[in-house]
Amino acid sequence: SGWRDILIKEGPEGFAKKVRQHNGLLLMDTTYRDAHQSLLATRVRSYDLNRISPYTAHNFNNLFSLENWGGATFDVALRFLHECPWERLDTLRKLIPNIPFQMLLRGANAVGYTNYPDNVVYKFCDLAVKHGMDIFRIFDSLNYLPNIKVGMEAVGNAGGVIEAAISYTGDVSDPTKTKYNLKYYEDLAGELVKAGTHILSIKDMAGLLKPKAAHLLVSSLRDKFPDIPIHVHTHDTAGAGVAAMLAAAEAGADVVDVAVDSMSGMTSQPSMGAVVAALERTDLDTGINLDNVSAYSAYWEQTRNLYAPFECCVTMKSGNSDIYINEIPGGQYTNLQFQAFSLGLADQFEEVKKMYSIANKLLGDIPKVTPSSKVVGDMAQFMVQNKLTAEMVEERAEELSFPSSVVEYFQGLLGLPPGGFPEPLRSKILRGAKTFDERPGASLPPLDFDALKSSLEEKHGKKISEVNLMSAALYPSVTDNYLDFIDKYGPVNTLDTRMFLAGPNVAQETEVEIERGKTLSIKTLAVGDLNKNGAREVFFELNGQLRSVLIKDEEAMK
Numbered sequence: 001s002g003w004r005d006i007l008i009k010e011g012p013e014g015f016a017k018k019v020r021q022h023n024g025l026l027l028m029d030t031t032y033r034d035a036h037q038s039l040l041a042t043r044v045r046s047y048d049l050n051r052i053s054p055y056t057a058h059n060f061n062n063l064f065s066l067e068n069w070g071g072a073t074f075d076v077a078l079r080f081l082h083e084c085p086w087e088r089l090d091t092l093r094k095l096i097p098n099i100p101f102q103m104l105l106r107g108a109n110a111v112g113y114t115n116y117p118d119n120v121v122y123k124f125c126d127l128a129v130k131h132g133m134d135i136f137r138i139f140d141s142l143n144y145l146p147n148i149k150v151g152m153e154a155v156g157n158a159g160g161v162i163e164a165a166i167s168y169t170g171d172v173s174d175p176t177k178t179k180y181n182l183k184y185y186e187d188l189a190g191e192l193v194k195a196g197t198h199i200l201s202i203k204d205m206a207g208l209l210k211p212k213a214a215h216l217l218v219s220s221l222r223d224k225f226p227d228i229p230i231h232v233h234t235h236d237t238a239g240a241g242v243a244a245m246l247a248a249a250e251a252g253a254d255v256v257d258v259a260v261d262s263m264s265g266m267t268s269q270p271s272m273g274a275v276v277a278a279l280e281r282t283d284l285d286t287g288i289n290l291d292n293v294s295a296y297s298a299y300w301e302q303t304r305n306l307y308a309p310f311e312c313c314v315t316m317k318s319g320n321s322d323i324y325i326n327e328i329p330g331g332q333y334t335n336l337q338f339q340a341f342s343l344g345l346a347d348q349f350e351e352v353k354k355m356y357s358i359a360n361k362l363l364g365d366i367p368k369v370t371p372s373s374k375v376v377g378d379m380a381q382f383m384v385q386n387k388l389t390a391e392m393v394e395e396r397a398e399e400l401s402f403p404s405s406v407v408e409y410f411q412g413l414l415g416l417p418p419g420g421f422p423e424p425l426r427s428k429i430l431r432g433a434k435t436f437d438e439r440p441g442a443s444l445p446p447l448d449f450d451a452l453k454s455s456l457e458e459k460h461g462k463k464i465s466e467v468n469l470m471s472a473a474l475y476p477s478v479t480d481n482y483l484d485f486i487d488k489y490g491p492v493n494t495l496d497t498r499m500f501l502a503g504p505n506v507a508q509e510t511e512v513e514i515e516r517g518k519t520l521s522i523k524t525l526a527v528g529d530l531n532k533n534g535a536r537e538v539f540f541e542l543n544g545q546l547r548s549v550l551i552k553d554e555e556a557m558k
């Protein structure tokens with residue numbers, strides 16, 4: 001039987017025990033979440049996830065988990081794909097009943113970018129478990145324990161598996177780097193274990209964990225916490241991801257993260273096929289069949305082509321070992337590169353990268369992941385644009401107008417960084433602004449869900465479901481726009497991806513499944529001239545019947 005059966009039967013503690021007892025290396029597949037978040041700007045639609053899911057369920061029964069939710073997927077689904085993230089979860093749960101689902105929870109920031117009131121985080125986790133989520137990887141972008149603990153408690157109360165994460169930065173294999181050394185990680189892991197984590201995660205969000213460092217860190221945590229499963233996450237940005245995951249496995253990691261071959265590499269996770277093949281017929285054999293990986297990869301290769309406009313690695317053609325110097329997480333790396341290239345400032349990118357590590361030091365040398373990575377990136381760009389050196393920033397801090405993310409960071413709105421805020425820079429930047437010296441979410445009043453519900457129902461003139469209410473609690477304006485869009489255009493998630501992204505061509509016929517077994521066939525016949533109201537009449541056949549509709553031509557009206 002698969003790991004989900006074990007989880008259902010044994011509960012989180014029994015599940016963790018069985019994971020520790022298992023002999024081979026276990027894999028989490030990130031293809032449904034982090035791989036496309038890292039390579040395709042999180043744009044993969046439920047339509048394409050659903051189509052392959054029966055195959056996934058049937059052929060990957062022995063996966064430890066399938067990561068398919070959280071991180072940026074929640075926001076992007078509502079904002080850009082016009083689909084409900086909860087519906088995605090429900091459908092995948094039906095199609096894949098046997099593999100544990102895993103999500104990424106940003107601690108007190110849930111699936112957003114700032115702290116929410118505690119009752120929002122609790123209710124969110126509760127609903128996620130009710131809709132089929134099993135394992136929650138919980139991190140905080142500053143490794144700030146109180147923020148992580150809120151998420152841990154919320155997940156624990158909801159009955160989910162708690163996988164608390166250490167966000168990895170620096171290089172434990174370099175004795176000259178003393179801040180983020182083995183002791184730092186051992187102490188943090190100790191706190192997470194004490195707080196009741198079922199699984200310990202090492203989250204290497206920028207792909208900095210070299211093979212030797214992986215070996216050192218995992219062996220030391222393995223020795224200290226013999227009963228806790230260790231789950232290691234990395235990105236393949238420099239190209240050393242497979243080597244690092246094999247080193248982690250040999251040092252005693254129980255689970256590592258991989259993405260299917262055609263969705264792996266560069267800023268994504270290391271290749272599933274490479275790890276599976278490397279361990280075949282060894283003590284760490286994953287038990288996964290390479291032919292199945294190959295067929296799965298073929299599907300994703302074709303699917304990836306549909307999302308070509310969102311390819312993040314068009315500017316980054318190969319691995320990048322300079323991340324060991326600048327420590328920029330993969331998603332941010334391609335973003336900053338794209339911004340610079342599209343402005344014709346490729347040279348400036350080199351400067352931004354150098355400035356990123358200088359900005360990091362100024363801010364106190366912090367872990368960099370959503371949202372702390374944005375603070376460092378904003379500071380670096382601010383310094384490049386204003387031709388500022390670190391010395392100039394320190395001298396002139398009282399008169400400079402820093403990006404708001406930087407000011408908020410120094411106020412303590414993200415939490416407290418390891419080692420504290422650098423002074424006197426903090427005081428100079430804040431100039432007496434309010435500071436938070438404890439967990440910022442603790443001082444937020446609870447969200448009044450009933451009031452939010454009434455106001456949404458009044459505004460949209462219809463009943464608001466529990467899940468839409470939760471989405472609105474996390475992303476108020478994004479959810480408002482999503483609800484308006486669905487009222488106006490209907491369930492666009494039933495369109496195939498080519499049609500969704502590019503629209504219909506004249507004379508092209510398309511089939512849309514409106515409910516199970518019930519399809520509409522639509523064929524566009526002709527598009528009329530622009531009328532004086534800026535609209536065109538579009539003639540089409542609907543199940544063979546001639547119809548027409550007036551559509552505003554927004555392009556022509558620009």
Ligand code: PYR
Nearest residue numbers: 071072106205369370
């Ligand atoms: C996220 O927060 O979305 C990451 O992938 C770290």
